[in-house]
Amino acid sequence: MLTNTTSKTKILMVADPFGFGPTGSLLNARKQMINVRGSFRFFGFEHVKGIVDESLFEKCSYAKDYVDYKKNILEDIIWSDVIWSATEFHVVEIAAQENKPVIIYDPLFWFWNELQIKNFENVTYLVQNFIGVKEKIENLKSNIRSKFIVLPLSIYEHEPKKVQKHFNQKYLLVNLCGFNNPLLTLEGYYKYIIGCLIEALKDSPWEKIVIAGNPDQIKQSKIDHPKINYTIFRHEQMLIEIEKADLLLTCPGLNSAIEGIMHNTPVCFLPPQNFSQARQLKHFYQAGIVEHYLNWDSIISGTFNYNESDEKEAIKYLNCMMMHCRNSEYKTKSFIIILKLILNQNSISIDSLQKKQKQFIGLLNMVSDMSFEQCINKLFPVLPYS
Known part of the structure; x- marks a missing residue:
């Protein structure tokens, strides 16, 4: 060129x-x-x-x-x-x-x-x-x-790192992503997710929990907890933290999913912040690399076709589904139960999930x-x- x-x-x-x-x-x-x-x-x-x-x-x-x-x-x-x-x-x-x-x-x-x-x-x-x-x-x-x-799919290398981690519940890295959407942001997403996460962490053995994301949103939404550190990492440092973590719990953005898998860290997914994440999460689920499916429509037992909606209508409906979940004590309890399942998986379950995720990336890289x-x-x- x-x-x-x-x-x-x-x-x-x-x-x-x-x-x-x-x-x-x-x-x-x-x-x-x-x-x-x-x-x-x-x-x-x-x-x-x-x-x-x-x-x-x-x-x-x-x-x-x-x-x-x-x-x-x-x-x-x-x-x-x-x-x-x-x-x-x-x-x-x-x-x-x-x-x-x-x-x-x-x-x-x-x-x-x-x-x-x-x-x-x-x-x-x-x-x-x-x-x-x-x-x-x-x-x-x-x-x-x-x-x-x-x-x-990944520009780092052709195959994920082959060294197998021994899974333990020491370092949990939570990525709440950038959360900037010029069309519409999900009202109260950070605060709701953090509140549910703290409930799900009760009696949990995780020793170190780091929540990273948009600094303005974290400042507005953080809830003090003795084990949780709220921060924002520069991109290079985020990659280092992903590699160090025992589990990456992230919004279903494509980059964060790839980065976790390529750095040999098992990845689990929070509900989406936008319409592309919602469809991405559905693809991940259909590919068999999501153990516990946390799309907003699945939480509220609704249906929504993201393919046929324009951008503004899609994000509006996504926001409505999140608000429906947030305003329902029953749906919120259901959400927390699934979060607990994600955070308390055993090493056999995590090893199986990680193997599937590596195969998924490896095939697309080819x-x-x-x-x-x-x-x-x-x-x-x-x-x-x-």
């Missing part, structure tokens, strides 16, 4: 404002691009400041909202040679006006009911392999299909057009290995 090997390529990395996922995807990619002959800038939204390792970039900028974003991003686009965008699709049209190429990095391609951009000129579209991705791309027109590169490293070498001038 870029053939100039005499000077550094100026790469602007832009993150979508939904949660931590898009920023996490960019940070994962940036750390894998150590041999790229480039200068890097980051442009995201204010809620991700706490997880960004700013030493990876020569400049980091954060917008309050989309108005602020559109007002301030042009300077960095003009500076750049290429824009690397994690599911931030507005930037494609802005970049086209400046004749700048865009690399779309879209872990959620499997989720969209329709293509999120109309102008594919000067665009390279990277997708991680997930359920239905290959079939979806095959159905595209050939001129658009040629813009796509399918990468392994289907791709090229590795992440090969993709980077194709797109950018790289430094010679010493």
